[in-house]
Amino acid sequence: MSFIKTKGFVIQSIAYRDSNRLLKLLTPEHGLITCSAQGAKSRKSTLRVASNPFVFAEFELFYYRERYRVQAASIIDAYLPLMEDIKRLTCVSHLAELVLDVLRDNAKGKTSYPFWAYASYKITTDSDPILMTNLAQLKYLSEQGFAPWINNCLICGKEFSAQGARFYFAEGGAICEQISCRKNIGSSSIMDLSLGSLAALSYLIHNPYEKCFNMQLSEQIRQEIINFSERYLTFVMEKSYQKLDMIKSLENFEQGNVK
Numbered sequence: 001m002s003f004i005k006t007k008g009f010v011i012q013s014i015a016y017r018d019s020n021r022l023l024k025l026l027t028p029e030h031g032l033i034t035c036s037a038q039g040a041k042s043r044k045s046t047l048r049v050a051s052n053p054f055v056f057a058e059f060e061l062f063y064y065r066e067r068y069r070v071q072a073a074s075i076i077d078a079y080l081p082l083m084e085d086i087k088r089l090t091c092v093s094h095l096a097e098l099v100l101d102v103l104r105d106n107a108k109g110k111t112s113y114p115f116w117a118y119a120s121y122k123i124t125t126d127s128d129p130i131l132m133t134n135l136a137q138l139k140y141l142s143e144q145g146f147a148p149w150i151n152n153c154l155i156c157g158k159e160f161s162a163q164g165a166r167f168y169f170a171e172g173g174a175i176c177e178q179i180s181c182r183k184n185i186g187s188s189s190i191m192d193l194s195l196g197s198l199a200a201l202s203y204l205i206h207n208p209y210e211k212c213f214n215m216q217l218s219e220q221i222r223q224e225i226i227n228f229s230e231r232y233l234t235f236v237m238e239k240s241y242q243k244l245d246m247i248k249s250l251e252n253f254e255q256g257n258v259k
């Protein structure tokens, strides 16, 4: 039996039996851990708020027989603005789903804790949470070993011209406009990327969080990056993330072009 004090983000909170909650906590030293918070649903519980999704708190945990139990928690940031903004909340929920999927096989997944700290903060506070979410998922996939190859042509190695490049999802990389490079690659799952989008993607992949989430993008490049990010996520994770659809309909609704 041991006693652990750790900071952590609640990535998921699931009610179970009477008044308990099962939490997935993302912590700096222990990675993603599953903890029971007994009685946390009860009105009187001191764990009631600290066990809400996306709260950042300092947790006191008991570890016994490979299980963690929350003894006490003091909230550092309850992310309250998030709870009042359905769009930002949907964005963070979407990102949480991705992080949980990635960490399912490797709970220690390097960089996940600082990544979550930056990304959830930016999604909560930036004026464009949808762009932040799409940048964040590309950044996270890249860090977890799934970076798209966009530095130069996957086939000939030449730098891209002003014409940009064509991204081949099945190859995980971009290919220049030369016919000799494109002739042997199938035509399914492709997307054209402008030189501006390629530069933005490269900047995102190669820079630290404090820089890469602060890019100024033109509307055209912003849309290209979002389209690419959505398709790349589905391709890499081999899964369709439903919450993105919700985000899209929210954006369409705001732009007044609901179908």
Ligand SMILES: [Zn+2]
Binding pocket: 153, 154, 155, 156, 157, 158, 175, 176, 177, 178, 181
């Ligand atoms: Zn080439």
